[in-house]
Amino acid sequence: MREPVRIGLLGCGIVGGATARILIEHADDIETRVGRPIEIARIAVRDLSKERAVRLSPDRWTDDAWGVVHDPSIDIVVEAIGGIQPARDLVVEAAKAGKHIVTANKELLATLGEEVMGAAEASGVELLFEASVGGGIPIIRPLKESLAGDRVRRVMGIVNGTTNFILTRMSETGESFTEALTEAARLGYTELDPSADVDGHDAAAKLAILASIAFNARVVASDVQTDGISGVGVADIRAAHDLGYEVKLLAVAEVEDGQISARVHPAMLPKTHPLAAVRDVFNAVFVEGSEVGELMFFGRGAGGGPTGSAVVGDIVEIARNISSGASGPGCTCYHDRARIRPPDEALVRYYVVLSVMDQPGVLSAVAGVFAKHGVSIASVRQEGSGEEATLMLITHAASEGHHARTLAELRSLETVKNIDSKMRVTGTAEG
């Protein structure tokens, strides 16, 4: 019998508990794949008195995470605590102690990725994080390895299951945002404070990680322009349907002329676009490569099984490398500090709904404002209703700055009574 690869597990919540369970239940298969058994040597939890579903003998449990990080017999530390601290200190210390690291911690990587990857590199250990984006969906490894001969131009994802569930309910049942959010909470799909999901910050952290890998550059969460879904109304979704679109919260990162644009916002997406069919709590990441064309990776973005499956996949890879003396591709952010395109310069299309007076010359005045700011109109529809009319416009691509100035001037027009709605349009032939 060959020497086992020894795991120190930090945290036994949803992700840590599932990781332990999978390592125990699939031990035979995993041993076949690695050529050596993988053993959970130590598992650190905050509260030792809490009952746990994981079947491990009592001497493996500890409430001393630092003891695990310093245990000389441990090969791989799995960080399943989450949040920035103490996760950051433990990961950096584990790297210094020569342990390989697997983590699912998106906040840590999207905020201090450079530091923790640097600590791993300095110690010659591996740090893998497949589970940090898209739960069980293999996306980090394909981007790093399968597309290593290609050039990724754009990554566009539905990377937050809670908001996708809410938008799916609004789209399919006509529920309001509040009703759908309540239903999500009832089903256990929301955090105690749903704002990180609803406001797009969870998606922004994941996008920073995706963009870093896809463009070989360091992108952090604060580089991502973020706009949540609380302003999306059922009327917007109905209007989108009428035009052949679906509404999704998209995380979009693009590179052009060496400048990266990264943003999270609700968007209208053609119903024929593969991301439009991603329903409920599912996640998906759509990738555009210069050679491979369009790719999409779809699956469950959260939950113990999927996330634990991704963590164990990383553990198996490191364990194989330990056995063969090899190492993975390591940090692939070759390009120094990424140049982030100023948000105002991002090129987008908009859908805009205006309430206007129903009188001669209004359309001409409105169209004139768009033209003045260099925003070209792709389509327009007018619906009359007594003294008022509604104008629904879809623009061609123009910069966010030009759009903002157009909308500001439209607001000041006497004949424009209100901007009822506006939403970005993406996934069309022009971008």
Place this chain on the structure above:
Amino acid sequence: MREPVRIGLLGCGIVGGATARILIEHADDIETRVGRPIEIARIAVRDLSKERAVRLSPDRWTDDAWGVVHDPSIDIVVEAIGGIQPARDLVVEAAKAGKHIVTANKELLATLGEEVMGAAEASGVELLFEASVGGGIPIIRPLKESLAGDRVRRVMGIVNGTTNFILTRMSETGESFTEALTEAARLGYTELDPSADVDGHDAAAKLAILASIAFNARVVASDVQTDGISGVGVADIRAAHDLGYEVKLLAVAEVEDGQISARVHPAMLPKTHPLAAVRDVFNAVFVEGSEVGELMFFGRGAGGGPTGSAVVGDIVEIARNISSGASGPGCTCYHDRARIRPPDEALVRYYVVLSVMDQPGVLSAVAGVFAKHGVSIASVRQEGSGEEATLMLITHAASEGHHARTLAELRSLETVKNIDSKMRVTGTAEG
């Protein structure tokens, strides 16, 4: 400057030509990723007089593939010839000569996979084949590596772009099979002889490879039950739409109780299933894992850019391993000869349309035949039209054998005038 990794390329058709072009155009990026340049040392073609788009100095070109395979300076042989021979002999000889191998050759792997993988293993070289299934879609590596800690229960794919294009046309424009096939030919989506696509044999070869990787067992093309799309009528597709289904040519492999079932056939799939949204020439592979749940990998299944991108991804992985002295997971068919479930025992659901006499007792007689053979009916719809009526039934899951016996006995009923249509139903809650 570090020593280059030297490639010997066999074949310069669509795949070989694109591979060469990508290696040349992306040389800087690739060198950054590998830490060493990758150089096309030799390129073997049948006809040296043919003009080529690849810009390589004349001394690199040869019409002697064996010379490339035996060239001691070459590290990696890329087989882009296709077909069984001479590809098999060249690959086996390259392995014996100690060269790593990258191939996109699905026929070779689905027929003689055990032999060629064995030859590579015996010589301690790597043989990668990401491009053999799904063109540019990363699917082999995720199945082998990302899901190494999981257990795959089912793989279900749209892995032939030509037939998916034809079915999409029939579904969206109402064209007949022949019209859609003609359109596919006009757009260059068909082979000279379209039968390997249309009859499902191309999909069967890819499924054999997918099943081998997913279930760690050797499955060959002849293990796959194959049924093509030439029998699918526009009326079937319209009926499917009415019931909320789409019709796709599916390649399905499942494992249960250690027995593998692998089959290619047209099937009705609920419109809400992610595979139902895969249109035109796109491919997708849907994977069900015991921990990860549902995953889907989507992209372009053919064409130079996508396939070349996958080949170059494999080349980069091997080049990295050469540099670091590592090796990949190798052949993962741990289980000996797979036990293939007899086709008669595969559990499936059917949609059946019967023309019957419109007289009392017919429905009862028909239902009795289903019951007699242990096939339970999930739903039935009857439409009258004068002396005749049409019965449309969807069954619950039952074995192919039970279905066959049911249909045979229905044919012999005097009140059943014809079996107008039958098609498997899949992707529903019960399978």
